[in-house]
Amino acid sequence: MVWLLAILAYLLGSLSFAILLSQLSGGPDPRACGSGNPGTTNMLRIAGKRLAALTLLGDLGKGLLPVLIAQHAGLGVQQQAWIGLAAVSGHLYPLYFNFRGGKGVATAAGMLLGLYPPAVLPAVAAWLLVFAFTRTSSLAALAATPLCLPLLAWRQPEALLPMLLLYGVIVWRHRGNLHALFAGRERHF
Template sequence: MQALLFAAGAYLIGSIPFAVIVSRAMGLEDPRSYGSGNPGATNVLRSGNKIAAVLTLLGDGAKGWFAVWLAGRLEAPADVVAVAAIAVFLGHVFPVWLRFKGGKGVATAAGVLLAIDWRVGLAVLAVWLAVVVASRYSSLGAIVAAVFAPAAVYYVSGFSSFFLAVIAMGAILLWRHEANIRKLVNGEERRIGDAKKEGEGAEQPS
């Protein structure tokens, strides 16, 4: 019962659609109506409003961190905290408030990792940033980080509930980036800073 209550609470926290909330508060279009249609920071950036994109990024990351931090603060067992970690991530990817059509979970996953262990979170963020800077592919950074994250968690905590939770999140992230992977393989993925082609709706991590 305890795990179920924490999972439900974390899921509802994860379901908070910061992309939609921030966009409405700043008088912007609903992010689901343009670009990739994902309610996430990368798509909000397509509106041309960098402040809105940053606020969305911080909100999505903060909810992942907060749900895991709160579970730990309430002295939930490690297994229950791991359940909360998965639940808040799933809340972002499949939000009840948006008919289960959410973002790809990159920022929320980063927040979860920072709450699990700040060293792991920073290491994964460093890998993501290094790949993005070197390649200018935001999606490639997310994909590599998703693969690297379980190894980083295993190095810190061994074979634990957190390790299993991060494997699950990484698998979902890769699944959500299926279209990006195909575009990368075919050389069709758009780099950061490239001019958007007319009618293009490239999938990017959110």
């Protein structure tokens, strides 16, 4: 059951809402414009607020839905977290789009929302605060993501290992942004 749900979560995660919405709206491919990242921030830059909001909701949903299904199936918290991580992996390396995906922040937030909703609050607050001061989405994401870990470790310790792995993957996917930040070349809003 766990493997089947993990495979289905990966396949769901492989749906790139940024790419699909761009195609449906006749807009540019986010992999070929702006930052080249098929995610919410790039969609905001190249397609506007409406498509960015829809991308965000889709990416959140594909992280949340597999976790909720795993909960409904009676799986434990750690299994739910691994299934959520499979959805994030699909977002990062989508089967349907030549394994060129986004950075996983919104999908990870959806996963976390399913695992332990209160842990999302400090992360969202930190993202908003860092973004308000820096106008840099990548820095906000990198600052906000680890803030959910202590609360999650306290309330859902079984999910900590998959979440630590997830954080490492998110940092890895932002390595280009980190280089640009340190070089003073990161894009701001």
